[in-house]
Amino acid sequence: EVQLVESGGGLVQPGGSLRLSCAASGFTFSSYAMSWVRQAPGKGREWVSGINSGLGSTSYADSVKGRFTISRDNAKNTLYLQMNSLKAEDTAVYYCAKSHTAWYSHYDYEYDYWGQGTQVTVSS
Numbered sequence: 001e002v003q004l005v006e007s008g009g010g011l012v013q014p015g016g017s018l019r020l021s022c023a024a025s026g027f028t029f030s031s032y033a034m035s036w037v038r039q040a041p042g043k044g045r046e047w048v049s050g051i052n053s054g055l056g057s058t059s060y061a062d063s064v065k066g067r068f069t070i071s072r073d074n075a076k077n078t079l080y081l082q083m084n085s086l087k088a089e090d091t092a093v094y095y096c097a098k099s100h101t102a103w104y105s106h107y108d109y110e111y112d113y114w115g116q117g118t119q120v121t122v123s124s
Contacts, residue, residue, distance in 0.1 A: 001026045002024075002025070002026040002027050002098065002113045003023075003024070003025045003026050004022055004023070004024055004096050004097070004098060004113055004114065004115035004116075005022065005023045005115060005116070006020060006021065006022050006094065006095065006096055006115045006116065006117060006118040007020070007021050007022075007023070007118060008020040008021050008118060009094060009118030009119045009120045009121075010119075010120070010121070011121045011122075011123065012086055012120070012121070012122055013122070013123070013124050014086060014087060014088060014122055014123075014124055015085060015086065016086050016122070017082070017083060017084045017085075017086065018083045018086065018120060019080060019081070019082050019083070020036070020080065020081040020083065020094055020096075020118060020120075021078055021079070021080055022034070022036075022078065022079040022080075022096030022115055023077065023078050024077045024078065024079065024096075024098070025077060027098070027113075029072075029074055029077040030053060030054075030074035031053050031102065032053055032098055032099050032100070032101070032102060033050060033051060033052045033053055033099035033101060033102055033103050033104040033105075034050070034051055034072060034079045034096060034097065034098060034099065034104070035047060035048070035049060035050035035051070035096070035097050035099065035104050035105075035111065036048040036049050036050075036070060036079075036081045036094055036095070036096055036097075037094075037095045037096075037097055037108075037111075037114075038090075038092035038093065038094045038095070038120075039092055039093050039095070039117075040089075040091060040092040041091075041092075043092075045095075045108060046061065046063075046092075047061060047106045047107075048060070048061050048063075048064055048068065048081070048094070049061065049064065049068055049070040049081065050070070050099075050104025050105070050106075051070045051071070051072055051079070051104060052102060052103050052104055053102040053103075054102065056071075056072060058070050058071075059104060063089075064083075064090075067083065067084050067085045067086075068081060068082065068083050068084070069081070069082040069084075070082075079096050081094070083120070086120075086122045087122060088122050088123060089122075090120060090122050091120060091121050091122050091123070092119075092120060093117040093118065093119050093120075094117060094118050094119075094120055095114050095115050095116075095117045096114070096115045097111035097113065097114045097115070098111060098112060098113040098114075099111055099112075100112045
């Protein structure tokens with residue numbers, strides 16, 4: 001059974017940092033691309049960042065480029081998102097998602113499993 005379990009969310013002040021983790025199990029983690037997707041209150045889902053399998057090429061939404069860093073540890077079957085210089089508009093539930101291919105995508109239909117999400121709130 002595929003499982004994705006996010007952790008690391010919380011309340012942080014503007015300008016602060018958080019590191020999200022996504023523990024994966026039930027599949028060959030190293031073989032699939034992974035992404036982080038977020039959903040703010042009252043808004044649709046927004047793709048944040050993706051990382052390919054293999055060499056792990058990465059990509060970011062313009063809204064987080066230069067502030068967020070995605071990475072993966074295939075030995076630990078874990079996906080990470082380091083979030084720095086957080087802004088109020090980063091407040092959302094953050095989900096990790098498993099692609100059904102080795103390459104990340106901006107489209108929800110390319111992902112076959114999702115975690116339960118972790119809340120990130122940026123507020124003073």
